[in-house]
Amino acid sequence: xxxxxxxxxxxxxxLCTVKAGEVFDQRDEDGIAVLLAEAPAAEHHDAVREAAAxxxxxxxxxxx
Amino acid sequence: xxxxxxxxxxxxxxxxxxxxxxxxxARATCPVTHVRMPSGDVAGLVTGYDEARALLSDPRFNxxxxxxxxxxxxxxxxxxxxxxxxxALSQMMSEGHRRYRRLxxxxxxxxxxxxxxxxxxxxxxxxxxxxxxxxxxxxLRAEFALPLPVRVICALxxxxxxxxxxxxxxxxxxxxxxxxxxxxxxxxxxxFEAYASDLVEEKRANPREDLLSELTQISDSExxxxxxxxxxxxxxxxxxxxxxxxxxxxxxxxxxxxxDRQLYEAVIxxxxxxxxxxxxxxxxxxxxxxxxxxxxSEDIEVGGEPVPAGTTLFVxxxxxxxxxxKFPDADxxxxxxxxxxxxxxxxxGPRFCIGQTLARVELQVVLDTFVRRLPELRLRDxxxxxxxxTGVVATGLEELWVTW
Numbered sequence: 491x492x493x494x495x496x497x498x499x500x501x502x503x504x505l506c507t508v509k510a511g512e513v514f515d516q517r518d519e520d521g522i523a524v525l526l527a528e529a530p531a532a533e534h535h536d537a538v539r540e541a542a543a544x545x546x547x548x549x550x551x552x553x554x
Numbered sequence: 555x556x557x558x559x560x561x562x563x564x565x566x567x568x569x570x571x572x573x574x575x576x577x578x579x580a581r582a583t584c585p586v587t588h589v590r591m592p593s594g595d596v597a598g599l600v601t602g603y604d605e606a607r608a609l610l611s612d613p614r615f616n617x618x619x620x621x622x623x624x625x626x627x628x629x630x631x632x633x634x635x636x637x638x639x640x641x642a643l644s645q646m647m648s649e650g651h652r653r654y655r656r657l658x659x660x661x662x663x664x665x666x667x668x669x670x671x672x673x674x675x676x677x678x679x680x681x682x683x684x685x686x687x688x689x690x691x692x693x694l695r696a697e698f699a700l701p702l703p704v705r706v707i708c709a710l711x712x713x714x715x716x717x718x719x720x721x722x723x724x725x726x727x728x729x730x731x732x733x734x735x736x737x738x739x740x741x742x743x744x745x746f747e748a749y750a751s752d753l754v755e756e757k758r759a760n761p762r763e764d765l766l767s768e769l770t771q772i773s774d775s776e777x778x779x780x781x782x783x784x785x786x787x788x789x790x791x792x793x794x795x796x797x798x799x800x801x802x803x804x805x806x807x808x809x810x811x812x813x814d815r816q817l818y819e820a821v822i823x824x825x826x827x828x829x830x831x832x833x834x835x836x837x838x839x840x841x842x843x844x845x846x847x848x849x850x851s852e853d854i855e856v857g858g859e860p861v862p863a864g865t866t867l868f869v870x871x872x873x874x875x876x877x878x879x880k881f882p883d884a885d886x887x888x889x890x891x892x893x894x895x896x897x898x899x900x901x902x903g904p905r906f907c908i909g910q911t912l913a914r915v916e917l918q919v920v921l922d923t924f925v926r927r928l929p930e931l932r933l934r935d936x937x938x939x940x941x942x943x944t945g946v947v948a949t950g951l952e953e954l955w956v957t958w
Contacts, residue, residue: 501906502655504664505895521659544895546906548611
């Protein structure tokens with residue numbers, strides 16, 4: 491699995507950090523989501539998929 | 555749009571906790587339904603999940619209706635809260651929106667909002683102590699659901715708790731659709747903006763550890779990136795949005811869970827259901843009100859149907875959140891529903907509710923505290939007797955009497 495975040499779309503909801511805190515964080519300066527791991531370990535895959543599904547801006551793209 | 559039958563909007567709701575039947579009918583008929591606003595103007599109504607989400611995510615359109623030809627919502631001469639001219643707000647909502655959001659988002663990150671959880675727990679317990687001391691029955695809206703979010707938002711902004719009554723009144727007036735006159739609206743707006751301006755000046759002079767001090771510093775750094783007018787609109791927006799909506803939702807969530815008391819008992823038995831129950835109560839908000847307006851400034855298609863430039867659309871979030879195509883058995887309250895959190899109660903896209911983390915923390919703390927401390931909580935009245943507050947944009951129940 492490889493993840494990208496579309497920063498143009500990201501609306502800084504932070505929901506991804508709630509769903510998968512090991513993989514996503516929010517930048518202090520603008521609240522935009524950042525990746526802690528571009529290719530997360532298998533045990534985080536379900537959480538990452540959920541983060542992408544609840545992202546209100548549909549800004550998380552997953553390549554499996 | 556189907557032109558032959560224009561429905562009066564918002565729809566009548568004989569039972570406060572049941573969605574108006576027109577939502578499902580509109581969804582089954584066509585993507586955009588003609589409705590008549592309280593002002594008499596006609597707008598289009600969007601009730602399907604996919605169409606709603608696509609529109610809300612479209613950065614070209616926003617909720618400002620201060621354009622020539624936009625539908626007026628309210629019976630006041632200025633057309634209502636979405637139609638009022640406000641240069642700073644228009645700028646914030648349109649081309650400057652992205653810049654504006656990036657300036658204020660850091661103050662609302664999940665980490666910062668979660669840090670408030672212990673304080674919110676403390677305020678919740680204090681209000682509940684007072685309610686229990688007075689004894690049952692209690693009117694939950696007045697005793698608990700209104701004061702809690704107001705206290706939270708005051709603490710967050712660093713406003714004095716003594717001012718609560720004043721801005722609660724101003725918000726009520728500003729959000730009118732039929733309740734107040736133009737003169738009353740103008741007066742409330744003047745007073746509210748003067749109050750916000752004073753608060754901003756005070757934070758500028760004596761910055762503290764609060765969100766408004768933080769925003770004031772943003773506005774002062776790097777050649778005034780957030781103008782004074784924007785700051786005032788932001789303060790008014792946070793005070794209005796931050797208390798009314800959450801208050802209403804506390805009442806509606808409690809009513810939904812107690813109406814079918816097995817739901818409440820399930821959460822008592824398994825408090826890990828609290829977050830899921832909170833999401834499901836947001837999804838199943840039975841009082842959709844007007845929804846979120848979108849002024850359509852260029853020709854588009856909604857669900858394959860052409861919508862010409864100059865149309866005003868209302869996206870009814872609650873109606874979209876009961877779309878069977880997205881949420882199977884949509885009218886059923888299921889705290890374990892796997893995709894419940896994809897609801898649109900906080901909108902979607904670039905204008906997604908900036909206060910949603912705070913609202914979720916408040917709702918989770920409230921429900922968790924109720925099931926721990928009030929296992930005997932019950933509705934005093936028959937759910938069919940519950941009444942919806944009418945004449946304002948943000949809709950909730952008039953009152954909710956509970957016993958324990």
